[in-house]
Amino acid sequence: MATRIGVDIGGTFTDLLFYDDQTSDMLVAKVPTTPASPEQGCVQAVTDSVDGDQLRQTQYFLHGTTVGLNSLLERKGARVGLLATRGFRDILEIRRGDRDEMYNLFWQLPEPLVPRRLRLPVTGRVRSDGTVHIPFEKQDVLDALEIFALEGVNSIAVAFMNAYANPAHELAAESALREAGFSGEISLSHHISREYREYERTSTTVIDAFVRGRMSNYLRRLEADLRGAGFKGDCLITRSGSGSMTFSEAEDRPFETIMSGPVAGAEGGGELSRQLGLGDLITADVGGTSFDTCVITRGRPTLLFEGKIVGMPLQTPWVDVRSIGAGGGSIAQVDVGGLLRVGPESGGADPGPACYGKGGENACMTDAAFYLGMLGEGKLASGLQLDLALAEKALQPLAGKLGYGMDETAIGIMDIASASMADAIREITVEQGIDPRKLKLLAFGGAGPLMGTLLARDLDITGIVIPPHAGNFSAWGLLGADLTRATARTRIMRLDDDGLANVNDILAEMYSDLAARAGSSGDGGEWAREAGLDMRYKGQEHTLSINVPGDNGRVTISTEQVREIFTRDYDRTFGNTMDEPVEIVSIRATVRHALPRRSEGLSALNGSDGTHTIREAYSFTEKKRMDFRILDRSSMQAGDTLAGPAIINEPTATTYLDANWACEVHGSGCLFISRH
Amino acid sequence: MDTLADSEIRIYRALPGTDTGTDADPVQTEIVRHSLNSAANQMKRTLIRTSFSPVIYEVLDFAAALYDTKVRLLAQAPSIPLFMGTLNFCVEAAVEGSGGVDNLEPGDVILYNWPFGTGSHAQDTAMIQPVFTDDGTLVGYSAIKAHWLDIGAIAPYCTDTKDVFQEGTFFPGVKLYRGGKLVDDIHRFVLANSRMPAFVAGDILAQATAVSIGARNLVRIVDRYGLEVFRNTVERIFDHGEATVRSYFEKIPDGRYVGHGMMDNNGVDDKPIPFNVIVEVRGSSVRVDFTNSPEVQPGPVNCPVASTVSASRVAITMLAGGNQAPCDGHFRPVEIVTRRNSMFDPNPPAPCFLYGWPAMQSMEVIYHAMSKVNPETVPACSGGDLCALVWWGTRQDTGEMWGDGSPFPVGHGGSISGDGSTMMHAAEAATRFASMEVMESKFPWVVEQCQFVQDSCGAGKYRGGMGYDLGFELLEDAYCTPTLERTRTRPWGLAGGGEARANSGTLRYPDGRVEAFTKATGLPVPKGAVLTIHAGGGGGYGPPEQRASEEVEADLKEGYITEAFAREHYGNL
DSSP states (O other): OOOEEEEEEOSSEEEEEEEETTTTEEEEEEEEOOTTSHHHHHHHHHHHHSOHHHHHHOOEEEEEOOHHHHHHHTTOSOOEEEEEETTOTTHHHHTTSOOSOTTOTTOOOOOOSSOGGGEEEEOOEEOTTSOEEEOOOHHHHHHHHHHHHHHTOOEEEEEOTTTTTOOHHHHHHHHHHHHTTOOSEEEEHHHHOBSSOHHHHHHHHHHHHHHHHHHHHHHHHHHHHHHHTTOOSEEEEEOTTSSEEEHHHHHHOGGGGTTHHHHHHHHHHHHHHHHHTOOSEEEEEEOSSOEEEEEEETTEEOEESOEEETTEEEOSOEEOOEEESOSTTEEEEEOTTSOEEEEEEEOTTTTOSGGGOSSOOSOBHHHHHHHTTTTTTOBOTTSOBOOHHHHHHHHHHHHHHHTOOHHHHHHHHHHHHHHHHHHHHHHHHHTTTOOGGGSEEEEESTTHHHHHHHHHHHHTOOEEEEOTTGGGHHHHHHHTOOEEEEEEEEEEEESSHHHHHHHHHHHHHHHHHHHHTTGGGOOOSOOEEEEEEEEEETTOOSOEEEEEOEETTEEOSOHHHHHHHHHHHHHHHHSOOOOSOEEEEEEEEEEEEOOOOOOSSOOOOOOOOOOEEEEEEEETTTTEEEEEEEEEGGGOOTTOEEESSEEEEETTEEEEEOTTEEEEEOTTSOEEEEEO | OEEEEOSSEEEEEOOOOOSTTTTSOHHHHHHHHHHHHHHHHHHHHHHHHHOOOHHHHTTOOEEEEEEOTTOOEEEEOSSOGGGTTTHHHHHHHHHHHTTOGGGOOTTOEEEEOOHHHHSSOTTEEEEEEEEEOTTSOEEEEEEEEEEOSOSSSSSSSOSOOSSGGGSOOOOEEEEEEETTEEOHHHHHHHHHTOSSHHHHHHHHHHHHHHHHHHHHHHHHHHHHHOHHHHHHHHHHHHHHHHHHHHHHHHTSOOEEEEEEEEESOOSSSOOOEEEEEEEEEETTEEEEEOTTOOBOOSSSOOOOHHHHHHHHHHHHHHHHSTTOOOOHHHHTTEEEEEETTBTTBOOTTOOOTTTHHHHHHHHHHHHHHHHHHOGGGSOOOOOOSOOOEEEEEEOTTTOOEEEEEEOOOEEOOOBTTBOOOEEOOGGGTTOOOOOHHHHHHHSSEEEEEEEEOTTOSOOSSBOOOOOEEEEEEESSOEEEEEBOOOSSSOOOOBTTOOOOOOOEEEEEOTTSOEEEESBOSSEEEOTTOEEEEEEOOOOOBSOGGGSOHHHHHHHHHTTSSOHHHHHHHHOOO
């Protein structure tokens, strides 16, 4: 039992959720983000919403932020120097030779984070088996440091070839830098990642060096401000690879927090699935500009082990959240070939959709939805009243070009948006060998509950879950993010008894590395250990990651059993298996410290004014306009049922319940929607 | 494909639009178009994740596509652009070879690799699965052409073959799966013809799995909308692609634009091969004319017509396709004319192992022609090659045979949009080369260097991308087939921009001797030797004297150019 606050800083709004464990009360707030000093907006939101006594009793502050991400997007970070193996200083620019837009003849590589003059060579070469091919030359490091000093470099990234196999040269470079008096930040590639692929590891190391100073300043200021306001508990931040870490650990491994923001919703999906026994889920987080989706299996979001930000790879665990440019602000247009397109361009929040009345002239998805009556009266939480005449005016030219009626045009926009979201879901599920029809859809974000029944129709999904405070669900997701630490090593070997014995030796080393990350402050409490193996058939390159059941992080099952698990997952993913020998490529270790459990569920909502009104809206099921019941979500009690067509309003979102769908209010406050 | 043939000249056009489909719903059309592209992407991902050869999972040396029953391209996953729209020849020939449409049944997978039908060398083997709905109606084809590591030729990779029969084993449209069951006789026969049967067996399974994923998805799409709606919609998708490309050419002044280029040699004798391609724009249509091509060559640089057609389509679509995933409609405004038994339309048994090299050069030459319309239309010339290396050998400790092949980037030309970058040739735009650490964990070498070379770029208002040196130090004896092209002609500049360094290769033996190479089959590279490719840069765009002085200073400061280069091209500093 522990009272906690979750604050999720997004591009436009900062969302807050306070959860009082004594009373199970939940409190929601939304304030504008203050990009210049996001910690101010954050602390403001906290002190405005939570009184001093409550704050003093709060045990956890959980944070999701785009500070690291923005630092990369805006290129505001440290002045980084890179020490590279002699002959490889241009890795960041030669990359793997790929381009982001394959059909674009004019594509240009974005400027690397470290300019060429600050990428300097160091003699010394390690082979893939860890043996030394050319000895390390300390003098090169000292020569480089002179240049760095002249150029004002305050953060040095060291990334040598095959350092994943033997880090001796990187460690030698670090001591040489310190001996010579360098007092700035140093990022060593083997601390960041013990997996192979030099470009990806170098890119991650450079990102780490780039965001380190800014991130740690931000976290320190935020923590100091919170302390100043009376907060005495623990400060945690979400990781790109799920779970959370303490602020002090994040200062040391800032690259692990780059995707801190979008991951919170996926985390929430995992928690809800575990709490309510919902089974496997697909999340549909629809905001203003993007649609984010993630698969939750066995109560956890699917993980990848490499991510990418503005074309730069990061070799770190990464919750597999896929984004496409489709959301409430997505602009609809008729293209040169005469087809209707929706997105990826977005009207954003300002001017936003035409119906916002802020000067936007492009028809956006929200205009279409509002025109069709799907948003009811169109009163937004911020107090904004949507303007039907403006929506109509924006839709008119499209209807003209298409030779369509107004309704047809708006329906088309909704259908296209829904279909592209459904395709994204189909790709993310089918490529993992998962049949989307067997999963429930968890819809949240400002426009998620609007799209729920449309998406379910396109995907032949029969069950939808809408959490309470659907528009703030990401902040709720933060509240349950367990503390986690993870590491991986590339070590290619046969899957046999010797191999597994090796795995256990390496795991033991990895767990002691992870424990060392706690630093002097130590870790109270119980940490559960989890082990995973990346495996493949001998001869393949790509691997499948499997979780290996074991005893406190040791693999105790037999070689045959490990192979069985691999074979089963391979068959599920690709629909076939082979007789080839199986290889282990990487070993993964995770430790997890669960936060004290919250009481079950999300707590019911207050208020019970049972009145509703009737309003005409378009039904996609009946393919005509018809009467919809319009009611307030706060008027619905646990156990209530409601048959569509209906529109359910709450301050942060609108649920569109089409005809032939029915909803039941679960004890947790979730709406469970199913086909009638 | 419409073939108007007289004795000499052949004209290739995509099937024209029909009257059906005009009433198809534009919303449903957009949805179906998305779904088809998404289905092709799923084929690609499956193939990448299950294949055994780097040439497939890393180099993406394959094409994955869906076709309708008239063998028109519905959707193709982004992989090697050069393969864009080549599979229709394969599908037609494979179906015909295996006994015609009436002889197809659900679950069949046909194997086909005859170069004069695929457009490629024998290693590029196509698998085609006819797609049937549950009620037995044929609705299209799911097809993948992928590079197999070895399928029997005089060497795993060849640069000096004299006829096609030295280049591999051929499968003229045989059923590898019949009604969903593997035909074991064929499977054993295929593997018996490979130096690396384990790799090939793995890739065969991966390829078959991926075509079946495509088939399953196509059926799902047809079932969802019904066959009639699907067919109508598809017509509308094609019309849409056509309109996109036409709207580009409408803005190009009518005229006849001639591009010039030169191949280094044909791999057998050492004479350069100059050639030209004429791009003729009339209204919203474009004709790419190869009738002036050189005679069929005695070495393997002949380009079977399917690849001549696809190289033209890629070049045009990358310019005019609005950055969209291509379909058959994009090809409608494009007409390709060849002369029979020439380098760009050879007859059997002409050798064609290096068909991709003239195909790639033809793209550069088509862009050269387009630059005559207006230099802003295209970037200056790139290094113009894949700088590909194919390796093999026998491991000392295990005695196992190993093999690998990979293309590498080149500098790209400057353009009106700015300086060029260093990346894969446009013909292989989606491709990556393998991580050097991954290579070292598998193959017996240590990479000596991979870094830019000063002054290797073309000077210009916008300079070209950098060339670089990539060297491999061998830890065991091995063989290499390097395939360097464009070693004799430097990448050209545009609108007054300068030329860049051309590609070259050197082999330094353990005793210090250094020898140059370009193309060679099975070059022995002994333990301790270092083989280096010196990849070319990109040509410059616009007069160098117009380059902003701070840009020149930055180039100097970052070490992209030397002071001597700056003085020579940019004048006083």
